[in-house]
Amino acid sequence: MSPGSLVLLLSILGALGLGDPGPLEDVVIDRYYIPKICLREVQMGDFIRYHYNGTFKDGKKFDSSYDRGATVAGVVGVGRLITGMDRGLQGMCVNERRHLIVPPHLGYGSIGVAGLIPPDTTLYFDVIMLDIWNKDDKLQITTLSKPEHCNRTVENSDFVRYHYNGTLLDGTPFDSSYSKDSTYDTYVGTGWLIKGMDQGLLGMCAGEKRSIIIPPFLAYGEKGYGTVIPPQASLVFSVLLVDFHNPKDGVFLEHLEVPASCKRRAVTGDFVRYHYNGTLMDGTLFDSSYSRNHTYNTYIGKGYIIPGMDQGLQGVCVGERRRVVVPPHLAYGENGAGNKIPGSAVLIFDVHIIDFHNPADPVEIETVYRPEGCNITTRDRDFVRYHYNCSLLDGTKLFSSHDYEKPQEVTLGANKVIEGLNSGLLNMCTGERRVLIIPPHLGHGESGARGVPGSAVLRFEVELISMEEGVPEGYLFIWHGDPPASLYEQMDLNKDGEIPVDEFSTFIKTQVAEGKGRLMPGSDPEKVIADMFRNQDRNQDGKITSEELKLKSDEDQEKIHEEL
Numbered sequence: 001m002s003p004g005s006l007v008l009l010l011s012i013l014g015a016l017g018l019g020d021p022g023p024l025e026d027v028v029i030d031r032y033y034i035p036k037i038c039l040r041e042v043q044m045g046d047f048i049r050y051h052y053n054g055t056f057k058d059g060k061k062f063d064s065s066y067d068r069g070a071t072v073a074g075v076v077g078v079g080r081l082i083t084g085m086d087r088g089l090q091g092m093c094v095n096e097r098r099h100l101i102v103p104p105h106l107g108y109g110s111i112g113v114a115g116l117i118p119p120d121t122t123l124y125f126d127v128i129m130l131d132i133w134n135k136d137d138k139l140q141i142t143t144l145s146k147p148e149h150c151n152r153t154v155e156n157s158d159f160v161r162y163h164y165n166g167t168l169l170d171g172t173p174f175d176s177s178y179s180k181d182s183t184y185d186t187y188v189g190t191g192w193l194i195k196g197m198d199q200g201l202l203g204m205c206a207g208e209k210r211s212i213i214i215p216p217f218l219a220y221g222e223k224g225y226g227t228v229i230p231p232q233a234s235l236v237f238s239v240l241l242v243d244f245h246n247p248k249d250g251v252f253l254e255h256l257e258v259p260a261s262c263k264r265r266a267v268t269g270d271f272v273r274y275h276y277n278g279t280l281m282d283g284t285l286f287d288s289s290y291s292r293n294h295t296y297n298t299y300i301g302k303g304y305i306i307p308g309m310d311q312g313l314q315g316v317c318v319g320e321r322r323r324v325v326v327p328p329h330l331a332y333g334e335n336g337a338g339n340k341i342p343g344s345a346v347l348i349f350d351v352h353i354i355d356f357h358n359p360a361d362p363v364e365i366e367t368v369y370r371p372e373g374c375n376i377t378t379r380d381r382d383f384v385r386y387h388y389n390c391s392l393l394d395g396t397k398l399f400s401s402h403d404y405e406k407p408q409e410v411t412l413g414a415n416k417v418i419e420g421l422n423s424g425l426l427n428m429c430t431g432e433r434r435v436l437i438i439p440p441h442l443g444h445g446e447s448g449a450r451g452v453p454g455s456a457v458l459r460f461e462v463e464l465i466s467m468e469e470g471v472p473e474g475y476l477f478i479w480h481g482d483p484p485a486s487l488y489e490q491m492d493l494n495k496d497g498e499i500p501v502d503e504f505s506t507f508i509k510t511q512v513a514e515g516k517g518r519l520m521p522g523s524d525p526e527k528v529i530a531d532m533f534r535n536q537d538r539n540q541d542g543k544i545t546s547e548e549l550k551l552k553s554d555e556d557q558e559k560i561h562e563e564l
Contacts, residue, residue, distance in 0.1 A: 024122070027088045028101035038093035040132055044077035047216070048089065049131035049232060055124045062116055062123075071130055073232040082107050085125065092129040094169050100125040130170045133215040133234050139199050140213035144238075150205035156189030159328075160201055160244040161344060167236045169213070174228040174235075183242050185344050194219050197237065204241045206281040206346075212237045243281030243346040245327040251311045254323035256350070262317035268301025271440075272313055272356040273455060279348045286340040286347075295354050297455050306331050309349065316353045318393045324349040355393040355457040357439040363420045364437035368461075374429035380413040381470030383521030384425060389461040393437075398451055398458070407465045411522050413473070418443050421460060428464045436460040468521035475552055476532050477508065479517045488546045499544040504533045 042048055049071045054063040065072050074080050076089055084102030092098065102123040104110070112119040154160060161183040166175040177184045186192045188201050196214030204210060214235045216222075224231040266272055273295040278287040289296045298304045300313045308326030316322060326347045328334070336343040378384055385407040390399045401408045410416045412425060420438030428434065438458045440446065448454035471478045484490050491499050491507045499507075508529050511517040519528050534540070538548045 024101065024103035027084045027103070027106060029088055030099035031096065032099060033095075033097035035093055035095045038096070040093070042076055042089050042092045042129065042132055043134075044090070045134065046076050047073065047131075047133050047135070047232060048076055048092075048129065049073045049230065050089070050127055050129050052128075053126045055126075057122055057124065071230055073131075073230075084123070088125065089127065089129070092127075092132075094129055094132060095171070097126070097128045100127060128170075131168065131232070131234050133232075135217070137215040139196055139215075139218065140211075141200055142211040144209040144211055146209075147205055147207040150208075152205070154188055154201050154204045154241070154244050155246070156202070158188050158244045158246050159185070159344060160188055160204075161185045161242045161342070162201070163240045163242060165238045167238075168229070169234040169236060171236075183342065188244075194235075196235070200237070201239070201241070204239075204244075206241055206243050207283070208241050210237075210239045210241075212239060240282075245346050247327075247329060249327040249329075251308045251327075251330060252325035253312060254325070255320070256323055257319075257321035259317055259319040262320070265315045265317055266300060266313060266353075266356045268314070269299065270301075270356045270358050271297065271299050271455060272316070273297045273354045273453070273457075274313070274316075275352045275354065277350045279350075280342075281346045281348060295453065308347070312349070313351070313353075316351075316356070318353055318355050320351075320353045322351045322353070324351060357457050359439075359441060361439040361441075363423045363439075363442055365424055366435040366437075367432065368435055369431075369433040371429055371431040374432070376467075377427045377429055378412060378425060378464065378467050379470070380426065381411060381472060383409070383411050383468040383470055384428075385409050385465040385467075386425065387463045387465060388421075391459050392453070393457050393459055409522060411470060411520075413470075418458075420458070421462075424460065424462065425464070428462075428467075430464050430467055433461070433463045436462060469518065471518065471520045476520050476528050476535075477517055478552075479511075480515065483551060487551075488549050491544075491549070497546075499549070500542060501530070501533050504536070504544065505529045508532065 051065045051071055052063075053061060053066065055061050077086055079086075081089075082102065084100065084106030087106070088098065088100035088102065100123075102125065104120040104122060107121065107123045108117050108119075110119045112121060117123070163177045163183055164175075165173065165178065167173050189198055191198075193201075194214065196212065196218035199218070200210065200212035200214065214237070216232045216234055219235045220229050220231075220233065222231050224233060229235070275289045275295055276287075277285060277290065279285050301310055303310065306326065308330035309324060311330070312322070312324030312326065326349065328344045328346060331347045332341050332343075332345070334343045336345060341347070387401045387407050388399075389397070389402070391397050410422075410425075412422055417425075418438065420442030421436065423442070424434060424436035424438070436459070438460065440455045440457060443458050444452045444454075444456070446454050448456060452458070488499070489495075491504065493503045493506065505526075508517075508519070509525075512519060512525075519525055533544070536544045536549055
């Protein structure tokens, strides 16, 4: 017959008026609340903590741990408790509640307790079990969840940041980092934590969740802690490891994607444009260049960024994707930054390198095709027609002459195109194709241009379609040989002593047609000739006199003499 059945039988007999069944031979146990989960039952030699109310048969209270405001702690089965209680507590689970009826011979017997418990008194106890442990217990660690990828686990001397909920074994909460809205940050294995937590954090991955049950002798022992942790209390911690590092850590690099062709790697002094996502070790995003739709642009190795990124960007290739893990002493340290980067936080940057350059870089020229027998090449002031495709180094297309009906036209050296493109078009043959890499200081600079990001390195694919020999700067027409000795007389076609615009135009066109001179290319010949006439018609009366007519070379010589 079970103890519960015995209690029920006694109640029935009383109700039927059959009288008192007589003295009890053993403790009567009524397990009136049994928790659904019972990980452990009280055994002989276990240390326990419990609350109780003790009453007589008439309900009069003779003792209560509740009234004293402290639980009872002791060892079961070693004679420190009355025999009835020793027996009645056997097999209890944490949070189980029992009614115990203890006969006198298993209580205080024929002697009783002077002034408190009369002799030969049956005692009634209402007990709740709060804690069970044994001196042979070890730390109980249960992994609740664990990240798929775990490159490293906690070791002694590591600095950890974790969240926790702390409860007693019966579920009573005593502390929580979540309520403080801040992780608990400390070193492991250096004596800053209770021994059980020091041991329980070892081997954890960032992002791992554990349940750690710590017996009192690995926690706060006989003294407890303040008013929240009683003496001899087992502690249960639900822990989420947010991040960890070691003060000796350097930057950790993970090369996620490296282009097959990497002609050059970034070094100190280079200016790098890159996109990034910045996260904490638990995956919390704290910053992203993508959200701003703008790359982060900076020099590396110069102290403009946190030391960890200064180191982590060394050696990158254009187009590379790299993960840079930065310990706090190479990031924002104990203070953190703003309200998004906590103190002592490990930072993870997933970086995509868009381009980089050095302020001393020239234009990089790669000849893709050069026709055989190329004897004539472009020079400064030549007029050229060319096709081009312009893109960023990551392949983003910006502009193309193929989107228009005609090739691009420009006079080299006339400041009509960016300096790098002008340089890249020099010394080309008609039909030649080149790839030009133009650093921003020879392109559109820090400010960029419409459709071109600031500080962007540009890639041009160019093909020279045609070229016309130019004229020196400031000239509209030059002679292929020496000009006629009697220039004015030859220009005065009707010999009337003056040269109107039609005579001037006819003469210049004849010189061009006979190959004796050439006009500035790339402009309307009529407009060029009109400008030439206007320059010679000094008094603007519509005709040129012999006194007014001067060669450009003579004018330049006169200016030199004047300056001297």
